[in-house]
Amino acid sequence: xxxxxxxxxxxxxxxxxxxxxxxxxxxxxxxxxxxxxxxxxxxxxxxxxxxxxxxxxxxxxxxxxxxxxxxxxxxxxxxxxxxxxxxxxxxxxxxxxxxxxxxxxxxxxxxxxxxxxxxxxxxxxxxxxxxxxxxxxxxxxxxxxxxxxxxxxxxxxxxxxxxxxxxxxxxxxxxxxxxxxxxxxxxxxxxxxxxxxxxxxxxxxxxxxxxxxxxxxxxxxxxxxxxxxxxxxxxxxxxxxxxxxxxxxxxxxxxxxxxxxxxxxxxxxxxxxxxxxxxxxx
Numbered sequence: 001x002x003x004x005x006x007x008x009x010x011x012x013x014x015x016x017x018x019x020x021x022x023x024x025x026x027x028x029x030x031x032x033x034x035x036x037x038x039x040x041x042x043x044x045x046x047x048x049x050x051x052x053x054x055x056x057x058x059x060x061x062x063x064x065x066x067x068x069x070x071x072x073x074x075x076x077x078x079x080x081x082x083x084x085x086x087x088x089x090x091x092x093x094x095x096x097x098x099x100x101x102x103x104x105x106x107x108x109x110x111x112x113x114x115x116x117x118x119x120x121x122x123x124x125x126x127x128x129x130x131x132x133x134x135x136x137x138x139x140x141x142x143x144x145x146x147x148x149x150x151x152x153x154x155x156x157x158x159x160x161x162x163x164x165x166x167x168x169x170x171x172x173x174x175x176x177x178x179x180x181x182x183x184x185x186x187x188x189x190x191x192x193x194x195x196x197x198x199x200x201x202x203x204x205x206x207x208x209x210x211x212x213x214x215x216x217x218x219x220x221x222x223x224x225x226x227x228x229x230x231x232x233x234x235x236x237x238x239x240x241x242x243x244x245x246x247x248x249x250x251x252x253x254x255x256x257x258x259x260x261x262x263x264x265x266x267x268x269x270x271x272x273x274x275x276x277x278x279x280x281x282x
Contacts, residue, residue: 003040004050014062015146018166022144027053029129029166029202031078031117034109063116063168068094070194076169077116077281081263082107084115092176093135095149096199099182100131105192105193118169122161125219133223134199134215137172141165157222168243178203179281181274185266187219195263198270202233204282209233216267221257226251229271238279263269 009024011017021027030036040050057063063078068089072267075084084090085101104110104118118128119139128146132139132153141151143165153170180201187195194265196219203211211231217223232249235241247268254266 006040006051007053009053010059011057011154012059013168014060014168015064016059017055018142018146019144021166022164024053024055026051027055030054030056030058031079031114032112034105034113035117035121035123044280059114060221065168068174070174072174073172074169075115075172077120077167079115081110081113081115081118085110092174092177092221093180093201094172094174096131096182097181098137102182103192103194104126115170116167119156120161120163120167124165124222125187125194127154127184127194127217129161129223130215130217131224132170132172133157134180134201134213135172135175136213137170139170140168141192142168154225157224161222168198175203178280179279183270183274185270196267196270197223198267198274199273200271200278202204202264202278202282204238206250207282209236209238209282211225214271216254216271218254218257218259218263218267224254226254233275238282240276240279242279243275246275247272 009020011020030037057078063076065076066079066087066089073094081101081104083100090098103281118126128264138150139151139153139156140148141163142148149165178201180213182199184197185195187193197217199215201207201213212233214229215223216226226249229246229249234245255264
């Protein structure tokens with residue numbers, strides 16, 4: 001299917017891209033293209049209005065790459081999922097990112113799809129957000145005048161994954177002492193799209209849970225923390241029954257809204273398994 005008429009913009013620098021993103025009307029960002037092109041085709045098929053301008057970031061080299069120092073890991077927006085998966089910098093608490101990358105679609109898609117696209121596409125079911133919130137990532141954006149602004153990944157998704165500025169990179173603090181567990185359930189056998197995802201992180205202190213982040217993605221709302229579950233877990237000692245006990249302390253609205261009995265059950269199965277995994281490693 002041919003797309004509706006549009007103007008393709010191909011900036012070469014971050015500052016130029018940020019300026020165009022603000023100035024252009026009815027603009028969409030083209031990162032890897034795995035979401036946008038299908039979306040434009042679907043909108044045309046339904047007879048809906050499509051973007052008049054597409055801003056391609058493929059030539060902006062400043063937006064590609066991964067770096068690490070003794071305090072944090074930086075992932076730039078146009079880094080492909082494959083490059084992220086294969087990076088030798090994914091050690092310590094960053095290893096969980098490799099697990100998430102492995103679960104994203106197929107190899108051809110991972111070769112095209114980008115870290116930034118997965119985070120900012122505004123599809124509620126994508127897998128990277130739940131992990132970025134659990135890892136306490138900070139997301140950075142560039143304004144049209146070249147100023148850098150930031151917000152936590154948690155706040156970004158509380159704001160319905162919206163920003164008026166161009167996403168450039170995320171910074172994740174190094175926490176080698178933390179323990180993490182990730183679980184997902186596939187929505188259907190034909191298409192590897194998650195029905196739900198779960199990521200739990202804690203920093204054990206004297207063998208007790210602390211600084212816990214329990215992040216879930218229902219696929220019908222953006223990834224969010226379950227503060228009630230976190231409050232229950234903090235201060236607890238790891239025991240074989242902790243996972244089962246924890247499922248009695250969930251914020252029910254997160255799991256039960258727009259969910260079938262199967263989905264509600266699988267949320268509890270995944271949370272219990274993730275907590276038990278951390279208990280065994282603690």
